[in-house]
Each structure stands twice: as structure tokens, then as C-alpha cells.
Amino acid sequence: MPKVIEIRWHGRGGQGAKTAAELLAEAAGAADKYIQGFPEYGPERMGAPVVAFNRISDEPIKLHCHVTNPDVVLVLDSTLVGKIGVTDGLREDGILLINTNKSPQDMRNLLGSIGKVFTVDATGIALETIGRAIPNTPMLGAFIRVTSLLDLNFFIAHTKEELKKKFKGKGQIIEGNLEAIKRAYQEVEGE
């Protein structure tokens, strides 16, 4: 693995790409990693394509630029595939994780020979566990499975505390998100 793991999120406004990048940064930081988490700020609006970035490293991170050669790309909305260059700059041995109910082989057929492809039905999981089509937290569960960058139990415990701050008194939403993370961790499929 390279010294700095670079991650790019693709989603649509409202799906929580920025929040996911921040949750990941906070959790990895709590696990004593050096981190960055930042979105690309444009004229965001609900449904418009958005991008967010993470860097994770065991050493201080000096770079202050967008991620152009990611090790991992996460796609929160499979309708972006083919419309936005989700695999642009992805390293040859990189990981592409897509929220879709299709198989990795189906996505591979669409995308050609790019890295390692993983899929998970994060929207389906979110609807069943949280009751809303917000796929960001289950995508984090799948991310942890396919990268092994963080320990699942540590991540769940940390995210629980972070979600408590965001959703005061809404225990059901918090539990739903944690369940979504666990399920996506189990259900993510590779080739």
C-alpha cells in the first residue's frame, strides 16, 4: 500500500458524500491516523454530482490539493457511472466500490478493466435500516471491509458517538445507521 491512501467520493447532493468523508476522517483520526477530509465546493444542490476526498496516512500529510490519483473510489449513486469520470486517475491496483444492486461483474462490463470492483446495495440497506435512501453510512461499512483500514468495532463505537452529536434524541436513526454499517460490511461483494 502507498504511504498516503487517497480516497475520492462521488455522489449526488443530499446523499451525504461530504458527511461520509467527515465521518471517515474523524474515525481514522480517532484511530491515531493522520487524515484529511474535504469536499469539492461548487454550486451544490440536491441531486447534482458532488465530489469529496479523504487522505489517510501513518505520517503527517503535507499535500493540500484535490485527489487526482485515488487508491479508492466510492460511488454513492450508480447513475453517475458513465456520466461522470468516476474511474479517472484511479490507480491500477485501486479499489472501486459502487452502491448498486448489480454484481461487480456487471459493473466491470460497464467500466472495462479498472482496479478491483466491489458492489453493495447501500441504498437498499439504508431504506431497510434507516428508512431513508441515504447510502453514506452503509458505504462506510463496505469501505472498511474492502480496505481493512479500520477495525469495524472501533469504527462503529466511534461513529455512534459522532451520530449522537448530530442526531440528539433520535436513537432510532443512530441505531439504524449502525445496523446499516454492519449489514453493508457483511453484504459487500467483490469479483
Add this chain to the structure above:
Amino acid sequence: MPKKVIMKGNEAVALAMRQINPNVVAAYPITPQTEIVQIFSSFVSDELVDTEFVTVESEHSAMSASIGASAAGARAMTATSANGLAFMWEVIYIAASLRLPIVMAVVNRALSGPINIHCDHSDSMGARDSGWIQIYSENAQEAYDNMIQGIRIAEHEDLKLPVMVTMDGFIISHAMENLMVLEDDKVEDFIGEYKPQYPLLDIENPVTYGPLDLYDFYFEHKRQQAEAMRIAGRIIKNVADDYEKLSGRSYGLVEPYYLEDAKVALVVLGSTAGTAKACVDELRLEGKKVGLLKIRVFRPFPYDEIIEALKGLKVVAIMDRSDSFSSFGGPVFNEVRSAILSLERPPITLSYIYGLGGRDVNLKDILGLYHDLEEIVFSGEPGEVLRYLGVRES
């Protein structure tokens, strides 16, 4: 114990302001500074600070209220960006010439137009001759540290000068990073209690601020202001030494990076210094003799340190994240070039304008730049002095 935290630049600056606990904050929100004002105002309503928070209707009033508060004897702070700073224009000169130690966070953003909310340095570079000390931050850690040091610098009895602490808009202000923060009481001890020298509210010793000052004394007042700025570098270094004892983090007026044996170098300030350091690390692994000089303090201009750092180099690219439209390079270029012309064998200098309006500058861009500099060493042909990095020209 200092605490490890994950924060955005704006959160780090707001935290520093909470720990400083100024008497007065007068501020108006503007992207990308907004979060500083928003977070700080919640500290006020949660009674975590004793600050009188003045919600003004514009940046001109934010600076005017800060001036009034500071002249009255308060420790006053504010924050702004871009057009907000431009709107403060006439009053920032007054703050400096009245010798009011106001500390202001400037979250660097391009000036309109066309309208752009992203980072460049056209806002603070425009204020470079206003008489404010200017300290540029590479990352959230430096923004936090510079805010705390800024108070001690501004309030030093030999200076009494306002201080701008800048950080790059969005790139730092809105990006989460790791940083170490000090305990509240350590910050309180470091900055000490503010003892204003000539407060307006000291009615036993009445003073006048800002009276008419014509050709009889105006010049002497300006000369004193210039003298304070002349000695400010030494005081900034002393404050940095004290801060290092407290935090373990070392700061100078400039930061040389692998310059000892370098043949080519960049001169850069702000967040791009970090990206450029990563390039130097990579090129050094290949045995290339490259380095960089980060300018932390741009006002006062640290010419001695710059001359010392750049002597012996063959080619130096001086990077400006703003254009002066003089057709002869940006402000950093002109001042650095002018300083090193006193060297017996000054290096070839090139002006690179980059990153306007938030245009991303990545590893590849800077690696290409270093490659160009090495080509010049090889060929001895400097080519065009004024260059634009990462712009479409056709």
C-alpha cells in the same frame, strides 16, 4: 496535556478565539470565513466566553467597531474574507495608524469579479501596504498557532500593531485535519492579561485618538509606524520562541526546506507550501537538489532571512496566488526579487502566478515546475520571466 483533535481550519481558528476570550468581537459573515463567526457566536450564547459580540451590518462596521473597542481599551478581534476585507479598506489603515492591536483572521478568497468564493491571496495581498502585520498559515495547525501568537505580537508594548492571520479559503478553512491544541489555561497564561497603554475609557488620563494631523506631525507619526514595523520581525521571532517552549512547535519568519545544497527552489506561502514540500520529498528521493522557502510573515517583509536562505541557488521560482497586474509578476515575486538582487550572484528569478480563484495546484503541476527550473539550470536560458501555472491559454 495538549489534545489531539480533528478539525477544519475555521473550527481551529474559532477555538483559538474562544481560548483567547477577547473582550470584543465585531464581525460580519462572508464565505469562506462564515463558520468562524457562526461557531464563535455559539460560544458567546453558550457563555463559554466573556466576549461582547457585536453583530454589525457590514465589514466596514466590523472593523470600525473593532477600532472603537480597541481604542477604548478592549482586546478586540474580528475575521473576514475577500470582498469583506476590501469593504474594510479605509478603516484597516486607520486601525494600523492608530496603533491598535486588533487581531483579524483573514480566510483567503479571490476578489470579485467574476464572483468566486475560492482561495487566492488577492484579498490580503491588496492589504499588504496597510500597516498590518501579515502571517500566512500553511495548514489548520498553523492557523491556530498563529492566532494565539498574533495576540502577543500585536499587543507587544513596542509594536501596538494590528495582525492579520491568514489561511487558504476552503483548502484549509473547510478541510478536516489533525492538529494539537493547547489547554485553555495555557493559552490564557501565554497571552497574559491585556493592559492597554492609552485607553479612551481611562478618564483620569484623557487622550485623543485620530485627530487632524497635517504637515506638522503626520509624517512623524508615519515614521514611528514604520519604525514599529521595522523591529516587528525580532518581536515575532521572540514570541515564536516562547510559543515553542509551550507547544513544541517551532516558527520563524520564513521556513527553509532542504535549501542547504539546493540548486533550484520555490518561494511560496500558504497551503501550497505543503504540496510543494511533498514534491521536494519525492524529488529528493531521486537525488534531485531541490528545495523551497516558505514565507510565513509577509509583513514586515523578512528580507534578511530571504537573502540568507536563497543565496547560492541557481534558479528560483517565486509563486504568487494573486496577480498585481503590473505585467511584471505578483507582489511576492517583486519583493523577493528586489531583496536578493543585493546578492553578489543573485539566482535567476521567475514569477509564477498560480491558483487564482481556487484553481487546484497538485503534485504534478509542481513537479513539472521543478522540472522546468532544472532545464533552465541545464540550458542557462531563463526564458520568459512572467509565467502562469495551470491556466488554459488557448
